Amino acid sequence: MPVSRPESSDSRIIAHVDMDCFYVQVEQRKNPDLRGKPTAVVQYNSWKGGGLIAVGYEARKDGVKRSMRGDEAKEVCPEIHLVQVPVARGKADLTIYRDAGSEVVSILARKGRCERASIDEVYLDLTDAAETMLKETPLESLESIDDEVLKSHILGLSSDGKDDRESVREWLQRKDADHRDKLLACGAIIVAELRLQVLRETEFTCSAGVAHNKMLAKLASGMNKPAQQTIVTSASVKELLETLPVKKMKQLGGKLGSSLQTDLGVNTVGDLLQFSEEKLQDFYGVNTGTWLWNTARGINGDEVQGRLLPKSHGSGKTFPGVRALKTVVAVEKWLKELCEELNERLQSDLVKNKRIAHTLTLYVNAYKSTDTESHKKFPSKSCPLRYGAGKIMEDAVNLFQAALREYLGPYIGNQCGGWGVTNLSVSASKIVAIPSGTSSITKYFHSRDQLNDSSEPLGEKFVLEDDHVSPSRTESHPASHQIECGEEEIPITHDISSSDQCETACKDEASGDIAEEAFKLSSGTESCSTLKQKEQQSRLHGKETKMMHPNDGIRSYNQKRKATKEKGTSSILRFLHSNSTSSPKQDNPTPLQETKSLSLGTQEPLNIESQSSSQNVQTTNAWSYKVDEIDQSVIEELPLEIQQEFRNWLRPQKRPNIVKRGSSIAHYFSPTKN
DNA sequence: ACGGATGTGACA
DNA sequence: TTGTCACAT
Numbered sequence: 079m080p081v082s083r084p085e086s087s088d089s090r091i092i093a094h095v096d097m098d099c100f101y102v103q104v105e106q107r108k109n110p111d112l113r114g115k116p117t118a119v120v121q122y123n124s125w126k127g128g129g130l131i132a133v134g135y136e137a138r139k140d141g142v143k144r145s146m147r148g149d150e151a152k153e154v155c156p157e158i159h160l161v162q163v164p165v166a167r168g169k170a171d172l173t174i175y176r177d178a179g180s181e182v183v184s185i186l187a188r189k190g191r192c193e194r195a196s197i198d199e200v201y202l203d204l205t206d207a208a209e210t211m212l213k214e215t216p217l218e219s220l221e222s223i224d225d226e227v228l229k230s231h232i233l234g235l236s237s238d239g240k241d242d243r244e245s246v247r248e249w250l251q252r253k254d255a256d257h258r259d260k261l262l263a264c265g266a267i268i269v270a271e272l273r274l275q276v277l278r279e280t281e282f283t284c285s286a287g288v289a290h291n292k293m294l295a296k297l298a299s300g301m302n303k304p305a306q307q308t309i310v311t312s313a314s315v316k317e318l319l320e321t322l323p324v325k326k327m328k329q330l331g332g333k334l335g336s337s338l339q340t341d342l343g344v345n346t347v348g349d350l351l352q353f354s355e356e357k358l359q360d361f362y363g364v365n366t367g368t369w370l371w372n373t374a375r376g377i378n379g380d381e382v383q384g385r386l387l388p389k390s391h392g393s394g395k396t397f398p399g400v401r402a403l404k405t406v407v408a409v410e411k412w413l414k415e416l417c418e419e420l421n422e423r424l425q426s427d428l429v430k431n432k433r434i435a436h437t438l439t440l441y442v443n444a445y446k447s448t449d450t451e452s453h454k455k456f457p458s459k460s461c462p463l464r465y466g467a468g469k470i471m472e473d474a475v476n477l478f479q480a481a482l483r484e485y486l487g488p489y490i491g492n493q494c495g496g497w498g499v500t501n502l503s504v505s506a507s508k509i510v511a512i513p514s515g516t517s518s519i520t521k522y523f524h525s526r527d528q529l530n531d532s533s534e535p536l537g538e539k540f541v542l543e544d545d546h547v548s549p550s551r552t553e554s555h556p557a558s559h560q561i562e563c564g565e566e567e568i569p570i571t572h573d574i575s576s577s578d579q580c581e582t583a584c585k586d587e588a589s590g591d592i593a594e595e596a597f598k599l600s601s602g603t604e605s606c607s608t609l610k611q612k613e614q615q616s617r618l619h620g621k622e623t624k625m626m627h628p629n630d631g632i633r634s635y636n637q638k639r640k641a642t643k644e645k646g647t648s649s650i651l652r653f654l655h656s657n658s659t660s661s662p663k664q665d666n667p668t669p670l671q672e673t674k675s676l677s678l679g680t681q682e683p684l685n686i687e688s689q690s691s692s693q694n695v696q697t698t699n700a701w702s703y704k705v706d707e708i709d710q711s712v713i714e715e716l717p718l719e720i721q722q723e724f725r726n727w728l729r730p731q732k733r734p735n736i737v738k739r740g741s742s743i744a745h746y747f748s749p750t751k752n
Numbered sequence: 753a754c755g756g757a758t759g760t761g762a763c764a
Numbered sequence: 765t766t767g768t769c770a771c772a773t
Contacts (some may be wrong), residue, residue: 398754
């Protein structure tokens with residue numbers, strides 16, 4: 079459900095940039111012969127010509143539509159060129175489009191905060207850039223304005239349609255213009271420039287919307303395509319929304335939009351104006367009600383998230399109809415393909431962006447033929463993610479088997495009751511950047527555990543080499559984990575420091591030792607998954623029963639504990655170490671956005687992120703201690719091997735973690751002992 | 753049981 | 765928090 083966020087009082091300049099029929103453009107760049115010809119991109123050519131997932135504008139003129147079949151498209155437009163999505167491992171592989179999207183993002187991120195909204199869409203917060211421009215170069219004094227700017231569509235400008243370059247110029251340079259309009263004008267100039275850069279550097283065209291918030295910018299970017307831009311002035315909003323069908327509004331394209339029509343007889347966004355906020359809240363809940371009320375007025379406080387990289391990676395495939403997978407063996411075969419693709423993408427993310435994913439999730443759609451009634455859904459399952467195709471595969475298979483048992487009910491394996499899997503997908507989430515800076519190591523041994531079976535302490539060299547790197551612009555992220563060991567489990571909240579994505583994203587350079595090492599380690603497919611390994615990762619991530627590996631359920635709780643203890647010292651030390659955070663100031667540098675919102679002088683309370691972030695600072699501090707404050711004698715009581723490892727870690731770190739009570743070491747350092 | 757593959761965000 | 769659902773391209 080949509081949620082309403084408070085809108086900052088100051089006016090922002092937000093742009094939404096949308097690539098025109100992106101996949102088609104990617105294919106046309108690859109094969110220029112296709113340029114200017116009716117073209118569509120299709121996947122799985124075998125059945126009815128495959129399904130269209132992108133249609134070029136020449137083909138659209140002939141009535142070709144997305145989600146037509148290739149055959150239908152041919153009927154409507156016999157000359158159409160159908161290009162197939164690349165296939166790898168028996169499934170569609172969108173890599174080339176993702177990479178092309180990254181090219182675009184790296185250009186668009188040059189001005190202002192940038193949010194990758196999808197593979198081919200981006201939001202930009204150009205407020206600062208626009209304000210700066212307005213200060214430095216008064217619009218009236220502008221000698222020449224790029225044609226791309228003059229081609230803008232300005233909502234509300236009367237003569238939008240005819241020889242309007244002059245009127246656009248006039249609007250842009252209007253001396254008596256509203257300050258907000260002037261900022262919009264600057265935004266339009268900036269966006270036009272960015273779009274031209276995109277075109278020069280990638281050969282891709284895109285369209286854009288410029289407005290005072292995300293919702294309106296998004297709406298505008300789609301109004302004049304392809305290769306054009308649209309500006310939403312405040313004055314135009316009312317009229318714009320008045321007649322806009324609710325379904326056109328983002329978030330209202332589904333059930334909520336339908337029920338608006340059905341329940342309230344609301345057909346256009348303007349129709350919503352009649353309803354009080356309370357009334358809308360009564361119908362749809364507080365959050366959605368408020369959101370609807372605001373939306374009707376063109377109010378939307380959603381901020382542009384500074385995020386250039388995806389938050390998850392997934393690989394999936396459908397098996398419709400008779401192609402449904404009916405045996406575990408068939409499922410395993412496909413899981414292997416999916417996991418290999420996922421692993422490749424994780425690898426690439428690690429090398430390019432120095433990020434590590436921490437959770438593996440399996441999603442399945444299935445049917446039960448012997449299922450007269452209960453349309454039970456196949457449950458999705460997660461577990462800690464270990465790097466390496468073999469390990470991911472193994473874990474995914476285990477997740478599948480666990481979920482299958484649940485799905486089929488307690489009467490498990492009796493007679494292969496007809497089930498069929500119609501969709502399989504694996505996905506990796508909880509991706510965090512490996513901190514660049516002193517604290518790399520903390521993050522790092524997380525990866526070490528997942529990448530590597532040996533207990534060779536790889537961390538050391540990173541400490542040494544990273545130490546002189548300034549930990550600039552780090553941001554604190556809260557996280558909490560639990561681990562079992564000893565009699566009970568104690569959840570600990572702690573900080574993860576990670577490098578700012580805005581800095582590292584899209585840099586293809588120097589992978590660095592961490593990434594290289596990781597690559598070596600995970601390229602191997604050795605997947606001797608011993609009990610101990612499972613325990614180890616269970617502990618690392620570990621959420622008792624929920625986050626453990628499916629297999630673990632078979633063993634008793636005591637057995638698990640035992641395995642955990644035996645596994646070893648180095649892991650325990652890691653946890654210990656990880657709890658040794660350095661000073662709060664260093665660990666929790668003020669997030670950039672917080673700084674910004676404060677400097678804007680907002681009278682409103684700190685935004686939610688800021689609040690929770692400062693809360694986490696407190697929580698973290700309560701549970702943290704400094705390594706160098708630990709009594710030396712305490713360390714000396716530890717086994718020699720542990721002492722050594724411990725001393726290796728003697729540097730201020732912060733990292734995600736778990737503390738175990740009952741473990742001898744945890745006893746020593748348990749902050750408050752509860 | 754063909755709108756496929758993928759991704760984000762909210763809610764319980 | 766995990767798992768589910770909705771929504772989007």
